[in-house]
Amino acid sequence: MKDVEEIIPHMRELGRVLVKYNMVERKAFDFGIGIELYPSEIHTLSAIDALGGCGITDLARESGVTKGAASQLVSKLVKKGLMLKEPDPQNGSKVILRLTELGKKASENHYKYHLDHDSEFIDYLRSMSEEELEMFDDICSKMNDWMDSYLK
Template sequence: MGDFRQLSSLMERIIHKYNQAENKKRYFGTDLILTRTEIHTVVEVGDKPGLNITALAQKKGITKGAASQMIYKLVDKGLIRKEVSPVSDTEVCLSLTESGKAAYEAHQRYHEETNNLFFKTMRKMPEETMKEMEKILIEFDKILDIQLKQSK
């Protein structure tokens, strides 16, 4: 059995560094500076045009309110367009504007050009390690969901 405190400390350090990276702003094919959260929301919409707020929130693991706030921000920046769903008047479908498409494509090129070290490293790992890591991360995700519900 390993030292769980050491593992917990490592997870906290990783989360802290991830949060720092998440808040770093960059240009992605437009004259707008975007956070990692903003560009990844653009990517979600670009990957699945017609996505609604509920599906976006579920995919990102955030509340509908948080997803809605992010969409309003990206609509204001001219990257995302909201349209009434052809299925229901109460549902909104999301799509990218021309600027949103430019940001989406620039983000795709960014990942291609940088040969993301994380993915390179992960590809080198044995399949069994990847499966075990996935199990651990799924459990960690469940624990965080429980903690978030308890702190409301």
């Protein structure tokens, strides 16, 4: 096992990445619809698009946020005309979230944006062996647990 002093430079590099990620999370982008959306907003649209419509609980679980946070995002996106809340035909006390045509276009453009903008990193991941990808997934999982410890 390595000494802590040997690990510190790696932790600093990770810290620089997390700082930059935090900056990206605060930046709004226009995904070709004339409305600037923050990453949390476009990722909410993309999650609903991927699920083919869903309820708040499923959206929160898919997005890794609380139901309250998901509900707040949904309200913003409904006001922006990107999402609809429809009554659930099987349970009148629940709603089904669906994208409007504009919301669907934003989600599709977001996907295309990542294919283009992130192609170099995607290709890097694609070049990894199964064992390397498993290690990458394990590191991400450990980091996720690590960040959860700060949020308790």
